[in-house]
Amino acid sequence: MADDRVHTVIIGGGFAGVYAARRLKSADVRVTVLDRGTSHVFQPLLYQCATGLLSEGDIASPLRHLLRRHKNLDVLLGEASGIDVENRTITATRFDGSTFTIGYDHLIVGAGMRQSYHGNEQFAAHAPGMKTIDDALAIRRKIVSSFEIAETLATAELRRPWLTFVVSGGGPTGVEIAGQIREMATRALAREFDTIDPAEADVVLVHGGARVLESFHPRLSHKAQRILDKIGVRTLLGHHVTDVGADHASITDKDTKATHRIDTHTVLWTAGVEAVPFAAALAAATGVTQGRGGTIPVRPDLTVEGHPTISVVGDMMSLDDLPGVAEVAMQSGYHAAHNIARAVGGSPAPYTPFTYRDLGTAAYIARYHALLQSGPLRLSGFLGWLGWGGIHITFLAGTRNRTWTLASWAAAIIGGGRGERVITYGDPETARRPYV
Incomplete structure (x- = not known):
């Protein structure tokens, strides 16, 4: 039977994506998490994996296991590579180079950043x-x-x-x-x-x-x-x-x-870091100019100007010079999902401004x-x-x-x-x- 619930797609299974998914666990929506890997990686401890103190298994949790109690959620393996904002579809690329599309009603982009070599x-x-x-x-x-x-x-x-x-x-x-x-x-x-x-x-x-x-x-x-x-x-x-x-x-x-x-x-x-390639595709499709490091400027409520159904969170967003740290990603992912849950629930003013609480x-x-x-x-x-x-x-x-x-x-x-x-x-x- 077709599921006619509002469909929210979350791109990225990092801190922003996981906290967005957690907020939508009890919302009357259908959720799809799309990530290029199978696990949520605790990036702040990657250096301890690199130097033999921890194993990769200690800092990585399979997304399907981590979100297994979310009955309204699916996990898909693929890297977001394109977007059609008019038809509200995402193009994703599999490991073998083939592609597939995902439709969305609301989109949360938390795809993160990659290492920057500053043109070298x-x-x-x-x-x-x-x-x-x-x-x-x-x-x-x-x-x-x-x-x-x-x-x-x-x-x-x-x-x-x-x-x-x-x-x-x-x-x-x-x-x-x-x-x-x-x-x-x-x-x-x-x-x-x-x-x-x-x-x-x-x-x-x-x-x-x-x-x-x-x-x-x-x-x-x-x-x-x-x-x-x-x-x-x-x-x-x-x-x-x-x-x-x-x-x-x-x-x-x-x-x-x-x-x-x-x-x-x-x-x-x-x-240094820079935005992943999908950020350029998103900027071109939405008509915004990328910020420093390829980030996407967002409104105070974390949506893209002129596109209220698209939110950008975590390291990829550009807002008030917020730092690219895990705590910003967690809070912004949760806030974007909270606004969507309020909108789906019929709130007359669902899109509230994001306020970052610096916990250290x-x-x-x-x-x-x-x-x-x-x-x-x-x-x-x-x-x-x-x-x-x-x-x-x-x-x-x-x-x-x-x-x-x-x-x-x-x-x-x-x-x-x-x-x-x-x-x-x-x-x-x-x-x-x-x-x-």
Whole structure:
């Protein structure tokens, strides 16, 4: 029998999409969640998957399982690639390249962002970003195999490029992964090699700004810098990575324009994001001009100008300079769905303005050291670390994921080990040349 309920399509199974779906669970609507992957990924902990502290299963929850109690909801696997706003249809592309269409009455777009190389797309071949599970596993492969390859080399000179790790970007992700590589080298791997001393790993954090973690209060930022210095992360402020190859990174001083080369086989990229390709298709179809990074400008109620049935939420929306953080995605996804539920329920004024409630920002620096900033509250050190852990466990999806994550953290704190060091080579072609 045909289902004639209002059909809401949610593009994206990230924080925005999941919270939108949760709000519509009891609404008199039919919901379809479309995502290019099968799981909701807790992106704030991707760097811990990349450095062997957590498995990919600890930070990913299958969407079908996560939303299994939503009787009005379907999940479809595919990547949104086109939109017809007149006929209200979405074109989606399957893994095999074929396409299918989905009709909608209301649309919530929470497709998120991808890594930006600022016009230097060739960097991606040698400098993976940190936005997906694939990225995290590629980075894990680079890090673990670098130590393993160094173990087989005869001289310190030959080993040095394999034990040099360059991280581009001094925001939370860059700082977190730089700190984790040093912790991995000095704790987890310290007594596991015969030829090399993993603690000799040179981790270079390259950042164009005047201080790391510029979104935090300067006092917290300076504390983070002291911890990075203490654990042995070498920080180059006021510099950019301007070239990346299979065996090097070129670093340029912003002021003097002087460039020097660092011999390395591992460059990791966290310097900026941009909207996924669907954002351009949406902008063209709705007649709006994309904002910074390809974002879509929205009205205060999160709808696109002239298109009240289309809402854009999370990182892809441009509204009041809101930051691209998980909390914005959660709240905006929920709010857009709440407005739709009110409209379907017959409210005379369903589309209310979105108000963001800043519940705080946190960043992990090193063992027992993290930053937590929420309004006037600014914590660092051990208290910041406890607050950071509490926030992440609270918002991690699924009881199983919370349990295993806590267990992994406890094992790392007590024994210093990192059990998730399996490396994968991806598709068969990649497996034949795994270190490229």
